[in-house]
């Protein structure tokens with residue numbers, strides 16, 4: 001045991017946090033960073049300029065607390081999402097991680113159970129521990145897909161109070177059919193389950209892949225969570241949000257810290273939303289690189305999963321550790337998510353994607 005761990009264990013830490021590792025992909029200085037699914041394209045110059053101007057203006061009022069209700073931002077997010085949503089349907093926080101945490105603070109906790117379907121986003125169990133919510137899982141099929149039948153059955157069996165559905169799922173990259181969301185929602189009626197569809201990567205979905213936003217009307221236990229970290233290239237600004245029934249946003253007001261969204265964050269997010277078109281043009285470019293990765297990896301005899309996201313999960317890798325290291329030696333960092341025979345790579349700029357493909361061709 002390291003000294004540091006020993007010192008930590010001497011503290012009166014909560015039992016359910018003992019032995020846990022903090023979330024954290026490495027943040028090394030490597031020329032081609034394709035390991036954390038952020039947006040590899042920088043902000044377009046005019047979006048950057050608009051953010052600088054908006055933040056400058058916000059700075060003049062930093063002696064005052066920000067708008068606690070972030071009304072303008074909720075209005076803008078509702079407009080962006082469409083689907084007949086209004087500001088009362090929208091909630092936002094510092095990244096969708098905080099949105100998810102607030103949902104667990106309001107609807108999870110001791111005696112409550114959250115369910116998910118691994119492999120999935122590694123923060124779900126950590127958010128559950130942090131809120132003393134029991135975390136249970138139910139497996140996917142061997143090809144990592146999830147059927148409506150299997151998902152509904154798992155919800156009934158576990159009597160989950162909260163269900164996380166990653167769609168598109170991280171690390172596998174594929175979106176769920178709406179039939180899965182509907183089945184989970186119906187199965188969750190018996191335990192009044194809050195169903196969270198985590199659509200962090202929704203803007204990268206292939207044409208024809210529907211969003212669960214269309215299912216919101218009439219489903220007061222359904223939440224669709226989104227983020228500005230991926231499509232909007234704002235991971236550094238920390239802005240996530242959700243769409244749900246107004247009573248859900250009222251519930252989250254009970255647990256949020258007052259003024260949790262800084263004036264700087266609100267100004268940044270608003271300026272970016274005003275330039276959604278320019279940012280979504282970059283999304284199209286990233287989707288092109290993503291499709292190129294899927295095609296070229298298939299041609300190399302590897303097995304990429306269908307991707308609705310800005311990353312590709314691929315199988316058929318004989319020794320993932322060797323391939324991962326070989327790429328790193330050439331300055332390309334991707335993610336070994338710990339699933340035998342598989343690796344995950346984020347779609348980069350054209351040059352970054354070329355560097356990745358060139359090197360992996362030599363390695364497999």
Ligand code: PMP
Pocket residue numbers: 036037094095096097098121166169170198200226227228229235238239240
């Ligand atoms: N959900 C999923 C599935 C993710 O992959 C991520 C980011 N890795 C998030 C939520 C959280 O992103 P953020 O807090 O930056 O919005």
